[in-house]
Amino acid sequence: MNNLSSRQNRAGSLLRILGEHLPPEVYKHLGPEVTGKLLETFHKTGKPDSKEEREILSSFLNSLSKIQKEESIDPESLNLIRELEALLKEEKEERDLLQELKTKNSEEISKIVSSEKPDMIALVLCFGDPDVAADVLNDFPEMIKEEILIQIHDLDLSSEYEKNRLERFLKFKLEAIALEEKSLPIHNPKGKKRLIF
Numbered sequence: 001m002n003n004l005s006s007r008q009n010r011a012g013s014l015l016r017i018l019g020e021h022l023p024p025e026v027y028k029h030l031g032p033e034v035t036g037k038l039l040e041t042f043h044k045t046g047k048p049d050s051k052e053e054r055e056i057l058s059s060f061l062n063s064l065s066k067i068q069k070e071e072s073i074d075p076e077s078l079n080l081i082r083e084l085e086a087l088l089k090e091e092k093e094e095r096d097l098l099q100e101l102k103t104k105n106s107e108e109i110s111k112i113v114s115s116e117k118p119d120m121i122a123l124v125l126c127f128g129d130p131d132v133a134a135d136v137l138n139d140f141p142e143m144i145k146e147e148i149l150i151q152i153h154d155l156d157l158s159s160e161y162e163k164n165r166l167e168r169f170l171k172f173k174l175e176a177i178a179l180e181e182k183s184l185p186i187h188n189p190k191g192k193k194r195l196i197f
Contacts (some may be wrong), residue, residue: 097170098163101128106135112173118144122151123166 101124104112109128113121113136121140125133125148137145156162 097167097174098127101170104128104132106132106139109133109136110139111177112170118147119151120169122148122155123162123169126152126155126157127166 101109101112109124109132113124116124125137128136137148140148
């Protein structure tokens with residue numbers, strides 16, 4: 001463990017996250033002495049995990065927003081702020097999708113995994129509600145069920161790559177299901193079909 005203060009740790013971690021994206025004006029403004037200390041801190045801090053990274057970026061954005069209100073900010077830094085805000089917003093939406101998956105019932109999960117390959121079905125079932133996942137799994141033919149179980153056994157649930165893959169898939173599939181449902185015929189009270197687009 002190092003003896004760096006919390007503020008030094010955050011500064012080093014922020015440099016590790018933003019690094020090459022920081023405009024040269026930032027280093028010029030800090031001056032050689034402060035930049036040297038910052039680089040020293042950078043080398044003493046480890047790579048933050050994804051949760052710490054989001055917290056550090058959020059804190060950084062909040063600080064920049066306060067500065068922006070007090071004084072005009074150059075366009076390059078403003079673009080950096082916007083990119084960071086978009087990145088954080090996207091990550092929040094993706095995290096919500098994984099939480100949303102846990103609340104879905106058997107019918108909804110069945111729609112999500114419909115026509116998908118065993119590896120993706122396994123991924124969805126692993127991150128869904130366990131009881132619902134068991135119900136959905138039991139509906140598959142025995143041969144496909146075996147393939148899915150093999151995939152589940154081989155999955156690394158702590159892998160960020162797998163989580164990102166699932167998040168991207170869910171974003172696409174849930175949008176596709178929503179569009180499909182909007183175009184399905186529904187019955188009005190008089191018994192005549194009408195289409196919703």
